Amino acid sequence: MSAPSDRRSRKRLATRRAIAHVADRLFLERGFENVTVDEIAAAADVGRMTVFNHFPRKEDMFFDRDEEGRETLREALRQRDAGIAPIETLRLLAHRLVEEQAPYLEFSSRSQVFMETVERSETLKARARAIRDELAHVVAVALAECVERDAADPDTYLAAGLLLATWSVAFIQAHRIFRQTRDAEEAKAAFLAIVDQGAIGLKAAMAGTPYA
Amino acid sequence: MSAPSDRRSRKRLATRRAIAHVADRLFLERGFENVTVDEIAAAADVGRMTVFNHFPRKEDMFFDRDEEGRETLREALRQRDAGIAPIETLRLLAHRLVEEQAPYLEFSSRSQVFMETVERSETLKARARAIRDELAHVVAVALAECVERDAADPDTYLAAGLLLATWSVAFIQAHRIFRQTRDAEEAKAAFLAIVDQGAIGLKAAMAGTPYA
DNA sequence: ATCTAAATATGTACTCGGTATATATTTTGC
DNA sequence: GCAAAATATATACCGAGTACATATTTAGAT
Numbered sequence: 149m150s151a152p153s154d155r156r157s158r159k160r161l162a163t164r165r166a167i168a169h170v171a172d173r174l175f176l177e178r179g180f181e182n183v184t185v186d187e188i189a190a191a192a193d194v195g196r197m198t199v200f201n202h203f204p205r206k207e208d209m210f211f212d213r214d215e216e217g218r219e220t221l222r223e224a225l226r227q228r229d230a231g232i233a234p235i236e237t238l239r240l241l242a243h244r245l246v247e248e249q250a251p252y253l254e255f256s257s258r259s260q261v262f263m264e265t266v267e268r269s270e271t272l273k274a275r276a277r278a279i280r281d282e283l284a285h286v287v288a289v290a291l292a293e294c295v296e297r298d299a300a301d302p303d304t305y306l307a308a309g310l311l312l313a314t315w316s317v318a319f320i321q322a323h324r325i326f327r328q329t330r331d332a333e334e335a336k337a338a339f340l341a342i343v344d345q346g347a348i349g350l351k352a353a354m355a356g357t358p359y360a
Numbered sequence: 361m362s363a364p365s366d367r368r369s370r371k372r373l374a375t376r377r378a379i380a381h382v383a384d385r386l387f388l389e390r391g392f393e394n395v396t397v398d399e400i401a402a403a404a405d406v407g408r409m410t411v412f413n414h415f416p417r418k419e420d421m422f423f424d425r426d427e428e429g430r431e432t433l434r435e436a437l438r439q440r441d442a443g444i445a446p447i448e449t450l451r452l453l454a455h456r457l458v459e460e461q462a463p464y465l466e467f468s469s470r471s472q473v474f475m476e477t478v479e480r481s482e483t484l485k486a487r488a489r490a491i492r493d494e495l496a497h498v499v500a501v502a503l504a505e506c507v508e509r510d511a512a513d514p515d516t517y518l519a520a521g522l523l524l525a526t527w528s529v530a531f532i533q534a535h536r537i538f539r540q541t542r543d544a545e546e547a548k549a550a551f552l553a554i555v556d557q558g559a560i561g562l563k564a565a566m567a568g569t570p571y572a
Numbered sequence: 573a574t575c576t577a578a579a580t581a582t583g584t585a586c587t588c589g590g591t592a593t594a595t596a597t598t599t600t601g602c
Numbered sequence: 603g604c605a606a607a608a609t610a611t612a613t614a615c616c617g618a619g620t621a622c623a624t625a626t627t628t629a630g631a632t
């Protein structure tokens with residue numbers, strides 16, 4: 149997973165990590181919009197151009213691990229139990245992720261600060277929405293692959309869209325509840341309740357298709 | 361609706377319209393990213409600051425009528441027939457909007473160029489996503505008002521999220537179909553088919569709540 | 573070891589969107 | 603016609619992102 153063999157890649161990854169780490173600290177401390185790229189470069193002790201070399205956009209330093217989320221979804225659908233429909237597979241995945249304390253589903257003060265940082269920046273909110281849409285696309289492609297259908301099929305995108313909408317609402321509402329109650333267990337329960345409720349709708353909408 | 365009484369407001373609206381009109385033409389002709397604010401100001405024969413006075417962000421010149429969409433949704437829910445559930449009211453609204461050739465649901469070459477312009481600009485896509493989320497929020501508030509519930513209720517946001525996800529997928533897929541077939545009637549049928557299918561899921565997910 | 577070619581880091585100078593601030597111009601209500 | 607408010611505009615600035623040129627490091631062959 150980490151540390152490629154050749155020194156070149158290792159060094160490159162190291163500077164990348166260093167920049168992202170420094171940037172994250174500054175963003176969480178002072179807010180995304182109140183940190184300039186020049187400051188990040190100085191704090192990470194690299195040239196300004198090196199920052200843009202690793203991260204084309206400033207936001208990319210914040211959302212540095214979005215590929216992992218896409219891979220998680222792809223894997224879950226690829227390795228699903230043959231007897232379980234894709235939609236149910238994803239519902240079970242949500243439960244598993246909560247149980248495994250997946251990133252931002254552990255409802256800690258760390259995830260709390262993360263959410264507030266996003267909330268205070270239009271740029272970060274925009275990127276979060278883009279990531280959500282990318283996830284919907286990944287799910288659509290993976291769903292189509294599951295049942296050997298064309299991904300461009302309206303059914304497929306409807307299923308993916310409804311799923312991501314459900315997860316997004318569940319995520320936001322659960323974090324809202326956590327902010328109010330400071331009770332991680334309650335937040336997790338709320339997250340899963342919404343996911344389950346959404347799954348009911350998703351199954352109804354997709355009844356008759358191979359997804360349900 | 362138009363032309364307020366006082367000259368001041370009339371003139372202000374006139375320059376605003378002039379700027380938006382000129383900007384739209386340039387955006388559709390050359391692509392959003394290939395037009396600078398300076399060019400728009402020059403073409404509209406106003407100062408650069410005047411442009412930013414009317415439109416805080418460049419994108420606002422393109423999506424100039426997004427408030428109308430929000431108002432349409434609010435009105436539909438406010439004036440709904442008492443015997444018809446909110447979710448069904450919105451499904452019927454979608455049918456009515458298609459019938460009335462509402463903006464971008466008429467599937468003309470004009471709407472086609474509009475969609476392609478959005479598609480080619482990350483900035484415009486980001487704004488489109490933000491508008492979608494704002495619409496979801498408007499629907500959530502209006503739904504809650506319908507049944508005298510708190511808008512912060514997870515149910516409410518789930519209903520709104522699923523609805524907008526459905527409409528969004530329907531919109532995008534219908535335009536994709538229009539691009540391929542150039543048949544407006546087929547595109548409209550596809551739009552409504554997805555909306556109807558989504559409504560089934562929405563009703564199932566919201567069974568037991570006053571929304572269904 | 574050393575030389576070459578490729579990958580990587582970095583400097584300089586630029587474009588463009590957006591803001592802050594000050595000023596001029598127009599409109600309205602008296 | 604006058605004072606106050608709204609509007610238009612000029613000037614100067616900031617910060618993200620790009621283009622391009624250059625230096626430095628590493629990999630791989632001789």
